[in-house]
Amino acid sequence: MAPAVELRGITKRFPGVVANHDIDITVRRGTVHALVGENGAGKSTLMKILYGMQKPDEGTIGIDGEQVSFHSPADAIARNIGMVHQHFMLADNLTVLENIVLGGEKLHGIGGRARAEIVKISDRYGLGVRPDVLVEDLGVADRQRVEILKVLYRGARTLILDEPTAVLVPQEVDALFDNLRELKAEGLTVIFISHKLGEVLSVADDITVIRRGTTVASVVPGETTPKQLAELMVGSELPSPQTRESTVTDVRMLEVEGLRLVTADAEGVRRTVLDEVSLTIHKGEVLGIAGVEGNGQAELVEAIMGMRHPDSGTVTLDGTDISHAATRTRREDGIGYIPEDRHRHGLLLEAPLWENRILGHVTERPNAKGRLLDLKAARADTERIVTEYDVRTPGIEVTAASLSGGNQQKLIVGREMSHHPKLLIAAHPTRGVDVGAQAQIWDQIRTARREGLAVLLISADLDELIGLSDCLRVMYRGRLVADADPATITPEELGSAMTGAASGHLTASGEAAHQEPRPSQEGESE
Amino acid sequence: MKKLDKNKLILGVAAPVLAIVAALAITSVIILATGKDPIHAYTVMADFGSKSDSQVWIVNKAIPYYLSALAVAIGFRMNLFNIGVDGQYRIAAFFAAVVGGALTLPGFLQIPLIIIVAMLVGSVWAGIAGLLKTTRGVSEVITTIMLNSIAAAVIGYFLQEGRLAQKDGNLFHTPNIPSSSHFFTIPTTPKPLDGFLVVAVIVGALYWFVLNRTRFGFDLRTVGQSESAAEASGVSVKRMVVTSMLLSGAAAGLIGMPTLLGVSYNYGTDFPIGIGFTGIAIALLGRNHPVGMAAGALLWGFLERTGTQLEFEDYQQEIVGVMQGVIVLCVVIAYELVRRYGLRLQQRQVGEELAAQARKTDKAEVSA
Incomplete structure (x- = not known):
């Protein structure tokens, strides 16, 4: 039987960085295939390529043994590939039914036929979705099931789930995994992105590890431990x-x-x-x-x-x-504050790093003398933070938006710690x-x-x-x-x-x- | 790092150049469409605009425009859209004129008094919008527009014989301010420059200094960039809204002063209107930067001055208005394009430099 998905030598370059290179993955039909790797390893880019949101610079994509070229997600959907994004894309003020048929009105209409189809899919995979509830009344786990159903409704036979467990508590994770096993039993294929190793080992049939944009290993859960997996992911001591x-x-x-x-x-x-x-x-x-x-x-x-x-x-x-x-x-x-949402509460994204160093401490030294700013001292102190806290940046005049998340966070930690x-x-x-x-x-x-x-x-x-x-x-x-x-x-x-x-x-x-x-x-x- | 700075400079120049080239191209097409020669029009404008009496006229015209742009820019810098500068300067100038016409103090007392009254009235008028925004959540766009109409109605009510005005021919105006309260002029030929130029320069410098060198200015810019981050950093956003509206209104109060103290000496039915809206265009044009806005104000003066000459050359009189509109549109679009491009460029460069650093350390590890 031809593999459900076969990626060969996928390389994707963005200006200045290679997001993916020489990726080889074979996903067998009717399995849960986990893709693990730390944040920034290139998992998401790879899935965007598979879902037609990005075009690879090199390499081939094979679906059911046939070579394909996707120009948009619509092409991927036509090939029965569906994606459940990490951030749900549901309209809160619509019902579950309305959310599911939205954009897919031609499939089964928007009335009784659609409802019957939804109930059928829901029962078949044990999703327990109620079509007439408003999405805003649903919890996170229920919303996720709606997202999955939405994808199945459009005829997906291969589902990509991007970090589906990030928002769930352990019990909900177990329920999700039961759903995934149902899907698998019905012959569907699931590609599961995660960096939580325990989960991956418990649900996956095959695991591919990605590090620094390339596939470094393919392992079978029975033959590996979380520790080994983690070391493959990080490439060093944990x-x-x-x-x-x-x-x-x-x-x-x-x-x-x-x-x-x-x-x-x-x-x-x-x-x-x-x-x-x-x-x-x-x-x-x-x-x-x-x-x-x-x-x-x-x-x-x-x-x-x-x-x-x-x-x-x-x-x-x-x-x-x-x-x-x-x-x-x-x-x-x-009180030092490392906010939950650093883009909203911790940074001025379009301001240079040294202004971000002043943010939240504008009345304190070294940022100000009296009511005036002390730009020289603030700049010098930003240099110090960049060095001491290992903020990877070419300089302190670049905007906060141009740093990676980790480096933005290091800057915030450095700033807050600097005021003891x-x-x-x-x-x-x-x-x-x-x-x-x-x-x-x-x-x-x-x-x-x-x-x-x-x-x-x-x-x-x-x-x-x-x-x-x-x-x-x-x-x-x-x-x-x-x-x-x-x-x-x-x-x-x-x-x-x-x-x-x-x-x-x-x-x-x-x-x-x-x-x-x-x-x-x-x-x-x- | 040097490379980034150079890019910043190039990008900084690129936006206005791009905008002016695009604006000239579009205007040329429009002039061509009316069956006239665009090149000739530009020559006429350049020739007439460079005459010395034109230059004085342009600078004098640019002074209130510049002050108006500053008033608007104070709001813009913290994402407040003060459309009410027009009403604020008119009602400020009106009451300043009333006070000035009623008193005969020595000039060194009365001139500052008139200016302070104008700034206070402007502040109060703008402050109403600020308070409504913070206490009732009403958008300042709506309140300032409505306050413009209310200001006009208030002025209309008082600007009648027997109230605060006197009749002079067909016009009503407030009593003239005494000659001791006339503002000084800078003697130039053929006509003198308005002394308020000095005030405009000082206010421009003050604007720059407060925004860029004080804690207050930092807070204000923080609110403009991200209200949520400002709140988390300890800025009281509500107080900031009111404060900046007061400041914007105070600056707006200055707009009518060159006219009141140097030209008309009273507030009459012929007092110039609409400068507040011109200020919005110029603030956009100058990107809220004190030097950029000065250039914008002079450009506006130049267009208005030379536009009159186009009529004699048988061009449509409206062509200058079209030019002004096209320039503002082009500038706004060009700056946004260049800003986005610059942001992407920087992200890419940062990525490249970091990748290069990483490669170096990788090699070092291998060789070690």
């Missing part, structure tokens, strides 16, 4: 977020008491996004907050930064009540950052912690959370519902608490010790 010795003191640096925040969305529906949140971080302590995104972590950070004004509760930094202080005052008082914060708020500090920069950022957080920094760490990467934190809290629907000791907890146990299934103090056995009545259940019955 960094680990493991924190060695405890540096926690009993000096309270940040105290948050009874923080409560109610927001109203566009339709006027009021939602409690922060519900009696209390926490304390000591000098030299890293407090990690686990939680599925959208459970109030972003609001908590913004409340501590003074970007949102909670309805009640207090924030105390180093003994001073800053509940009503302006963001700038809080920053001057010693008392408290560092690190929201997803290594998201979208390559492995090298990741290790460096972890090192910097650890070093600063040893020197007495208090850190509030928010992350979706459970390994990072467990590895860096001294103490873990789980956030669910605006509440801190559980806590855990990172020394004994496993990602699976943490994941289950993140779905609201466990609360109180989580112990190593995986059983939640119910020290308090289960607030999550109360929440649901409300």
Whole structure:
């Protein structure tokens, strides 16, 4: 049987960089084929080539044994290839049915026939999609299933899933993998992009490793370990977020008491996004907050930064009540901030690096003398940050937009650390950052912690959370519902608490010790 | 690094050159379409524009244009579209004229007083839009446009006999300001230059300094580039909106002063209108840069001066308006194209340099 997809000698050059070279991949029909590699290794470019969004400079694409040339995704779809993007492309204010038929009206119309087809596909692969629900009412996992169904509806026999698990909790990942096995059983082919090795090993039939734009190995899951796979990916010894010795003191640096925040969305529906949140971080302590995104972590950070004004509760930094202080005052008082979305909150993309170094610290030395800017000192200090934090750039006059994500992040970390914060708020500090920069950022957080920094760490990467934190809290629907000791907890146990299934103090056995009545259940019955 | 700087310079020059070439080409086509000779038109304009009395006229005309562009640019730099400069300068000039006409203080007191009144009234008028934006979320575009009409109505109400104006022939105007309050002129031949040129230069320099060398200016530019990043960095965006509207209005208050203190000496029904809109065009043309806007203001003056001469040569009188529109369009498009190209170019160069560095270290590792 001819392979479903056969890529031979694919090379794609962008001005100045070679994104892919000499890629060889053979995907057997009716299998789940995983494509692994660290961020920036060239996985996405390769998939864009296969999906017709980019044309390769060299090499051939074979589909079912036939050589093809794609000029647009429409060509790929005509060849029964479908792609589920990492960022969902659904219209929130339309129903599932409407989203699925959108752009594919000619296939089965937009009425009863389309509905029947959707239900048929959904049942066949066990997707459990309800056609008449508004997409905005769906959770992330459901939306993903809609995306998959959308692709199947258009007749895809080969599905490309770009980092499908990035947004899911472990339990949802398992459900997704069950769906993938169903698809496989029906003879469909799945190409699965990921950098989470455990997942890849559990679901894939074949694995291709990409490093620096080229295929370095093809392995079979049964014959390899996560460690071997990781080393193939990185090409060297692995960094680990493991924190060695405890540096926690009993000096309270940040105290948050009874923080409560109610927001109203566009339709006027009021939602409690922060519900009696209390926490304390000591000098030299890293407090990690686990939680599925959208459970109030972003609001908590913004409340501590003074970007949102909670309805009640207090924030105390180093003994001073800053509940009503302006963001700038809080920053001057010693809060460093690595924002979740660095493009929106951490950088001026079209400004040069030295202006980005001033951002957020315009009132502080060396950036300003009195009310005037000290451009010379700011420039000199930017040079220092670039050197000390290994920001890969040809100079400090280039715009922030021209740096890679990892280097942008290193600049932000360097900037925040340069003002010797008392408290560092690190929201997803290594998201979208390559492995090298990741290790460096972890090192910097650890070093600063040893020197007495208090850190509030928010992350979706459970390994990072467990590895860096001294103490873990789980956030669910605006509440801190559980806590855990990172020394004994496993990602699976943490994941289950993140779905609201466990609360109180989580112990190593995986059983939640119910020290308090289960607030999550109360929440649901409300 | 040097290569990047050189590119920056080339790109900086490329945009205006590209725009002017494109504008000339389009205008030529339009003139040709009317069955006339474009080259001859340009020669007429160049000849007439370089006469010394034309030059003085152009500079004097450019002064209020420049001040207007500055007022608009203050808003532009933080993504505020202050379309109300027109209303702001008119109502400011009107009340300044009323105050100036009612008092007879020595000039060194009264001139600053008149200017300050104008700046205050301009600020208040613009500040209303700022407050409405921050407290009620109303777009400044809408409020400033409406405030233009309200300003015109207010002036119309007071500019009547028995209220704040007197009748003079067919015109109504405020009482003349005393001659001690006339602004100085710079003696040149054949006609003197308006002394307000000095003020314009100072305000331009101040604009540059505050934006580029002060903390306040940095905050303002930050808001203009990314409101979310500004908020996270500790800038109070709301306060910034109000402050910059006040500043924009204060600058707008200056626009009518060269006319009031140096030409008309009163605010009458014939007081020039529309300079606020010209300012928008010039701010776009000069890319909010103090020198660029000065060039833009002079270009505008030149076109208006020489356009009158085209009529005598049997060209359509509207051709100058067409030219002005075409230039602004070309400039906006050219700058955007060059900006995008520059950004891509830089990203590519950064990629190349880093790749080169990486190759070097790779080799070093191999040889080690």
